Amino acid sequence: MALIHYVECNTVHAANFVVDVPAGAHWLLVVTKTPALFWVHGALKLYPAHSVVLYQPQQKVYYQACAGPFVNDWIRFESDEPYITESPLPPGIPFALSDPDFCQKLLELIVSEHHFSRDCKASSIDYLLRALFNKLWESYFQDNITPQYYKLLKLRTVIQNNPGEYWTVATMADYLAISPGYLQSIYKKTFGISCMEDVINSRIRMAKEYLIHNAQSIAEVAARCGYQNVEHFCRQFKQITGHTPGNFQKQAKLGASL
Structure with missing residues (x-):
């Protein structure tokens, strides 16, 4: 099971928005809706909208808005599930998302489940996260995303x-x-x-x-x-x-x- 600490969808940040965490405490998944700058391999690099990046616990996290307001979805969570801990996704390196609309729906459902104390909350979130990571894996191994x-x-x-x-x-x-x-x-x-x-x-x-x-x-x-x-x-x-x-x-x- 996964423990979600915080999740948001379609969050709009100012043009001067910066996240600078030398060593993050938990897993962090960020999905961009607008272009953004990410710290990758010792330098800031520009990535387009519909990029996604997964940060491992204790990993440096740095990204910022560029050329206007920054819009993103994000989840900060804990998990010991192999589909996350043994994921082939490159930690801290953004890649293109193959189906943004599908992932948006999953994230909105995760937000809904997280905010309410329903009987099947934990298992529902787990199933939604598994579906989301399946889509992330598909995206990472797809090379024609433009x-x-x-x-x-x-x-x-x-x-x-x-x-x-x-x-x-x-x-x-x-x-x-x-x-x-x-x-x-x-x-x-x-x-x-x-x-x-x-x-x-x-x-x-x-x-x-x-x-x-x-x-x-x-x-x-x-x-x-x-x-x-x-x-x-x-x-x-x-x-x-x-x-x-x-x-x-x-x-x-x-x-x-x-």
């Missing part, structure tokens, strides 16, 4: 949360204010799948759910998943699943009844 990556990730999240919208390469390109050709190139390079393939896969995933667990007709499912043409929906569904929507629905219901 400002452009964050914009693409937001677009991909919107697509997967709203697959039934009228998505075209042009509308997705407009979302990022870039050309359709450039979007197709960088999207495939970043995620290993084309933007339209992502849309189609998201639609078929949603269609499976509705075919199995709802009483809607195939035409209604097709419309809900963003298809204006039922035949087109059936063709794409079979290409991806190997079954027509009707056969898929029948087999799913047969399996549920056995």
